[in-house]
Amino acid sequence: MADDIEWRAVQQTFVYKPELQVLLYTACGLCLRPGPQSWTRHLRQPPHGLGGAPLKRLVELFQTYRLQDPSVVAAPSPRSGGAPPFAVPGLRLLDGFECLACPAGLTRNPQARDLHLSRAHQQKPAQHKKTPLWRACKLQTYFAENRLIRYFVVALKSDHPRLAEDEANQGISYEEEKAATNIVYGFGSHRSAVILWLQRTGIKDCLKGLDKEQIQASFSLFKDADSKPELFLILEVMDKIFSEAHS
Known part of the structure; x- marks a missing residue:
């Protein structure tokens, strides 16, 4: 009986919104990203601290909902x-x-x-x-x-x-802390502030305000280079520049 009461109390903190196809967790005022791994990771973290049978039942319940990709909500x-x-x-x-x-x-x-x-x-x-x-x-x-x-x-x-x-604040602080540490606000207190080429090339100004995923994407290689013929042109030009510089 006590377990059923506890389960209902936990269950009531989650609201499925079919018009948006999102799952709202009212205890922290946020929607949960779709996917069992995402649910499990979020609910195990403080301040929720769920685990065991209650967590398993919740994941099974969430899997019955039709949830939209967050990028299109x-x-x-x-x-x-x-x-x-x-x-x-x-x-x-x-x-x-x-x-x-x-x-x-x-x-x-x-x-x-x-x-x-x-x-x-x-x-x-x-x-x-x-x-x-x-x-x-x-x-x-x-x-x-x-x-x-x-x-x-x-x-x-x-x-x-x-x-x-x-x-x-407790409910959202963990996600906000992760987001804040992922953004480059400046180099004033970073050891890279003393590296002259970062300053002279202006790279430090270009990076300011970007998050680490955006920076990573800027130099990640394309999976299919053939679909980006302009890359070969850039390589040819750079090869010519270096050849002339060292000749």
Whole structure:
């Protein structure tokens, strides 16, 4: 009897949303990425700490749901007149920043906000004091893994339920910590700051703000080189340059 009560309590913290085909975990205000390995890994981590029979039953239950790939889960549509949609119940509310010049400029990180203004709009953050460049807003995202984060601006209803601050922060902090460590914010405190060629070539400025997956993709080899004939042209040009330099 006690086991059944505990199982129902655990089960009720998960909400399947068939209209979006996502699985919302209300205890941390996030959706779980599809797949048994992803579910197991997430639920075993603090603060959840699930294991044994309860975890096995949950995974079996989740496998009965039709879940969409996270990359195609659509954000809520704006309301009439272009007003932001109301917040999705159960998803965590986040304090963030919205760029006033483009809808893509959404972030929670002040450094990323300033980098966006500089790169995308050639605006110095200090100009915000004279002419507003961004505004504070409430954000939500279905998923918290770095490559799956898709922020959208939301408005609040007066009766919108909120997670307790400690509970919300505890639930999402692990994923956010992983995401934060995956982004290059600068080289000021890194040993590479003293390597002159990184500074002279400007590479350090190009890498700032990118996550490690983006950097890795920039120099990964294509599986099929024949589909990229321009690569051979680049190699020929580089070969000629090196030949002339050493002749």
